[in-house]
Amino acid sequence: xxLRRDLVKYVRDKAKSKYRKSTECYICGSNKNLDxxxxxxxxxxxxxxxxxxxxxxxxxxxxxxxxxxxxxxxHKELFDDTITLCHTHHLKLHSIYGKKPIMITAKKQPRxxxxxxxxxxxxx
Numbered sequence: 001x002x003l004r005r006d007l008v009k010y011v012r013d014k015a016k017s018k019y020r021k022s023t024e025c026y027i028c029g030s031n032k033n034l035d036x037x038x039x040x041x042x043x044x045x046x047x048x049x050x051x052x053x054x055x056x057x058x059x060x061x062x063x064x065x066x067x068x069x070x071x072x073x074x075h076k077e078l079f080d081d082t083i084t085l086c087h088t089h090h091l092k093l094h095s096i097y098g099k100k101p102i103m104i105t106a107k108k109q110p111r112x113x114x115x116x117x118x119x120x121x122x123x124x
Contacts, residue, residue: 007050008043010063015071015078022084027116033087039106040077046070081106083113092116 021036049070050057057063071078085093096112097105 006043007057007063008046010060011046011067011070012042014064014067018079019082020079024084025086025089026083026113027089028086028120030086030088034084035087035090037083037085037090037093037109038077039081039083039101039109040074040103041100042078043100044103045074045077049073077106081110083110085113089113089116 019036021034023034024031025034055062055066057066093109093112094101097109101109
């Protein structure tokens with residue numbers, strides 16, 4: 001079996017059942033059109049991990065065999081460094097940090113989200 005899609009999609013398929021998506025937007029409290037956002041780019045994390053371990057992945061079977069180790073190594077980034085946003089605020093975050101935010105923005109994004117939430121006056 002050859003790779004028919006991006007490597008990160010194989011990882012996301014395995015990890016997404018454990019995502020803790022909230023029932024409301026962290027910023028505005030909306031419960032409509034919610035998106036799950038990772039502060040750390042899964043694609044960039046996976047690419048760095050593959051380079052670090054010098055893996056050569058040429059098939060779906062290879063990435064599926066390795067994805068549990070990747071998930072274990074990046075548990076915090078995959079499950080804790082995340083946020084649920086309404087689609088509008090998710091698009092706004094990406095308009096500021098880019099379609100594929102680079103890793104150095106991962107610590108800035110939650111600060112931005114908190115500032116936006118404070119503007120809405122939501123208390124949590």
